[in-house]
Amino acid sequence: MKKVSILAIKYIVYGVMVAISIVPFYILFYLSVNSPSRSYFESMNLLPDWQFYNYMEAWKQSNIGLSIFNSIVITVGALVLLVLLASAAGYSIARFPNVFNRTVFIVLLLCMMIPAIIVTVPLYTLMKDIGGINSRWAMTLLQTSTMLPFAVFLYTSFIKSIPKEIEESAIIDGCTHFTAFWRVTFHFLKPVNSSVVILAGMRIWNNYDQAIFFLQDSSVRTIPLAVSAFFQKYGADWNLMAAASMIGLLPAVLLFLFFQKSFVKGITTGAIKG
Template sequence: MSTSKNAAAADGVTIVGRKTRTRGHWAIYLCLIVFCLIQLVPFWLAICQSTKPSDDMSATLIPRFNDIQWSNFTDAITQGGVFRAMLNSAIVTLFTTVLVCLLGAAAAYPLARRQTRGNKLVSSGILALMMIPSLSILVPLYSFLVQIGGVNSYWGVILVLTASNLPLSIFLYQAFIKSIPPSIDEAGMVDGANRFTVFFRLILPLLKPVTATVVIMTSVGVWNEYALSSYLLTDQSMQTIAPRVASFFSANSSNLGVGAAAALICALPIVILYLFLQRYFIEGMVAGSVK
């Protein structure tokens, strides 16, 4: 009899524990849903505003799907030069991302494989560089670019953005490479490969998850970069997305619908990129944290 009572009590405790865990899971899901809705509020406001005519200053939060003002989007393209700015941003983002991935992986490989005192000092210096804001060196940087002719040029802003994004890239690649067994390097060198061959043919193909993370973080940062680009790209034909949308919005402050339409058009490519690479982004963020 006592045994059956103990079993019933254990079953009751198990059921209560399951209910508690279920309630905890629902609470977590509810918090995540609320957080996602808060993050989507600016996009929803932009959609609502982009569908209104220029003389509508109401604060309604319901888009006019039955009477969408497509002229807002056409004006943003023709008058705002959004496509030209997107082309400039695409060129800068593409070359910057490729350079950051290649240089970051190449620099992180020896730092991860050789734990010497000098390499540890270099790693500490890279972490310190991540703490320095880019705008803190704007005056000497701008003066230097003026002297070498890098202002209002693709290569000038690409070099600057590559240098500002390299520390985080090296940090992520270094953490990931440390989780790769050194026996892979040793096996390649036993077969007669040198360090360069081992890196490019054995290690680099294994860096796909963290590379996706670096690609997303770098491309999003460069695509939305405003502070440095607004100083280095003053020519309207060379402006990237953020400075161009800001100047166009300030010139059309009385027509919020056109500004909202321009912002939506410019945000669309980077959102699509993230949707395609989000799985690799999550894998790369947690890679190297646990061996």
């Protein structure tokens, strides 16, 4: 009996969590299928007009198919690089804190706190000089770099909490510390990798501040830029904007669904012991 009531309480809590989180999505959806005259609530009438035509219109007007492609190229590219560079750096910093590594860590940590707006003009000059304006490659590297401090910080902290012993057997087998990391330690970092992918991925996916400067051509626009095209000098096309946002949300949610699998109890537990 007690068990049942605990379970009931749990599900009530979950219900509340879900309800709180889902309301705004309902609003977004509501906007996305309404006719242009309904961009607010007149009454408790919560049923939209079911105007799914908005989606076609938004797709067509913003060319969001191309934007999704660009966003995916940039996000995936940056995430692959980020996981490789940051985990390697995190390992080196956590395990071998020599002067160089410690300096790198402190500099990264400090730079994370410097408002990035300071570098706007010099960064633009740099991007121009290396042909990085309107280039997906340049944007990919820039996004990797922007998320590096956070990712390195995350990896360093977690690697410190993983016992050194796990690499030792590999080293006895003739691996160097370097190869032991990629072959052994890296696999223990699955939940951390997922966190980095999910958290940094979301930031890169939504990046607007830098994209607006470096992706000005319509062929390289990302989703936030495509959505922002519905904001005009005076006013906005709310319904189309909402429809475009809903479309742009889908790949990001799929990414999350895929990576959140690693947050399952027991992956690392047994392994650390073994």
